[in-house]
Amino acid sequence: MICMNNSELKKLISRQKSNYSLDQEFYVSQHIFDLDIKNIFSKQWVFVGHISRIPNYGDYFLFNIGKESIIIVRDKDDSVHAHYNVCRHRGSHICLENEGNSKVLICPYHAWTYNLDGSLRGARLMDKDFNKNDWHLHKCNSQLFEGLIFINLSEHPNDFEEFIAPTKKFIEFHGLSDAKIANRQYYPTEGNWKLTLDNFHECYHCQPSHPEYCQVHDKDYIIAYGAGSNTGPASEKFDNILTEWNTKVEKMGHLTGEYYETEFNDYSRSAERTPLKEGMFTETKTGKPISKLMGKFKDYDCGYTSVGTSPFNSLLMCNDFATLFTFIPISPLYTQVELMWLVHKDAEEGKDYNLEEMKWMWDVTTIADKRIIEDNQKGVLSKKYVPGPLSQMERGLEKFKSWYLKHLENSLI
Numbered sequence: 455m456i457c458m459n460n461s462e463l464k465k466l467i468s469r470q471k472s473n474y475s476l477d478q479e480f481y482v483s484q485h486i487f488d489l490d491i492k493n494i495f496s497k498q499w500v501f502v503g504h505i506s507r508i509p510n511y512g513d514y515f516l517f518n519i520g521k522e523s524i525i526i527v528r529d530k531d532d533s534v535h536a537h538y539n540v541c542r543h544r545g546s547h548i549c550l551e552n553e554g555n556s557k558v559l560i561c562p563y564h565a566w567t568y569n570l571d572g573s574l575r576g577a578r579l580m581d582k583d584f585n586k587n588d589w590h591l592h593k594c595n596s597q598l599f600e601g602l603i604f605i606n607l608s609e610h611p612n613d614f615e616e617f618i619a620p621t622k623k624f625i626e627f628h629g630l631s632d633a634k635i636a637n638r639q640y641y642p643t644e645g646n647w648k649l650t651l652d653n654f655h656e657c658y659h660c661q662p663s664h665p666e667y668c669q670v671h672d673k674d675y676i677i678a679y680g681a682g683s684n685t686g687p688a689s690e691k692f693d694n695i696l697t698e699w700n701t702k703v704e705k706m707g708h709l710t711g712e713y714y715e716t717e718f719n720d721y722s723r724s725a726e727r728t729p730l731k732e733g734m735f736t737e738t739k740t741g742k743p744i745s746k747l748m749g750k751f752k753d754y755d756c757g758y759t760s761v762g763t764s765p766f767n768s769l770l771m772c773n774d775f776a777t778l779f780t781f782i783p784i785s786p787l788y789t790q791v792e793l794m795w796l797v798h799k800d801a802e803e804g805k806d807y808n809l810e811e812m813k814w815m816w817d818v819t820t821i822a823d824k825r826i827i828e829d830n831q832k833g834v835l836s837k838k839y840v841p842g843p844l845s846q847m848e849r850g851l852e853k854f855k856s857w858y859l860k861h862l863e864n865s866l867i
């Protein structure tokens with residue numbers, strides 16, 4: 455099917471079965487992809503970077519999504535601006551490099567020049583009645599929270615405070631505003647964004663596909679919590695481990711608990727603190743502490759904090775480093791996956807941490823996930839693909855899938 459009208463798409467949505475994967479169209483269609491960008495991605499607050507990526511006045515980077523390119527830039531007073539990368543003269547992209555430093559933004563076409571706050575500074579040979587104040591760059595909604603730069607492409611974005619409220623204390627505990635990027639890496643994935651996130655929302659595949667992940671995390675945790683709380687079958691054994699760990703951690707004055715959405719709403723947020731496998735201090739091969747303690751941790755509590763602020767971002771945090779994920783839908787069959795490893799801002803590579811050891815688990819696991827998703831996409835493209843039944847360990851996938859379908863349906867007037 456090349457293009458569908460709204461009533462055809464509504465019928466297709468109503469044919470989707472609970473606890474089955476989606477029909478092929480959802481994973482291949484350009485039309486559905488365009489609706490996804492407009493109605494799902496563009497309405498979410500998504501973090502696109504950490505402030506330490508632009509430490510100096512004039513530092514900028516581009517965030518590209520669908521047809522949009524956003525300039526994220528640091529101004530003289532350390533404020534961060536986000537502008538659409540579209541010249542107000544005749545529309546050219548202004549910044550062409552993915553990152554750089556510039557005290558003014560100069561359009562390469564006819565040299566209109568903008569201040570970093572987006573105001574127009576100069577435009578040559580315009581008529582006398584031309585008013586520079588009328589030609590400010592289009593502003594993109596942005597918020598800086600705990601060093602994370604969030605953007606929202608909606609014309610009427612949801613209130614940021616309300617959005618961040620349930621996950622706030624979990625992120626704050628890790629002190630990300632006092633962190634820096636130790637490493638940043640892309641994992642370009644030839645698969646639809648929903649196949650990419652289906653994979654991220656279940657840990658049914660973890661035991662067969664991720665021996666490294668299973669080395670760090672307890673088997674009972676993987677079954678019950680591997681893709682977040684309330685996403686796997688209940689495990690009495692893990693419940694007992696968690697209760698005991700909670701008591702210990704509360705005595706230390708550290709944070710415990712969990713959050714997940716209990717009813718359908720605009721968001722898809724989750725957060726929880728759980729213990730790592732016995733004997734592990736952090737998420738490395740040996741499990742030994744690897745860097746300076748971050749945030750409010752007074753000592754190692756051997757815990758793991760998993761936060762999802764939207765389907766497009768996850769924060770997986772140990773006591774001494776954090777791995778942050780951004781999933782960026784690029785086209786129906788292509789998703790950019792970006793990982794950032796954050797450490798305490800004073801930690802020095804080679805002295806306080808070894809980068810290879812720190813990134814080992816999520817690097818090797820994300821490379822494996824890229825392959826899994828690409829093989830999955832190839833099969834889904836076949837004329838013989840039909841949706842298959844989900845297991846008890848894929849409740850997280852089903853939750854994401856039904857959230858997605860309801861959003862898509864609600865957006866069809």
Ligand code: FES
Nearest residue numbers: 541543544561564
């Ligand atoms: S399009 Fe930018 S100056 Fe002409």
Ligand SMILES: [Fe+2]
Nearest residue numbers: 653659664823
């Ligand atoms: Fe995986």
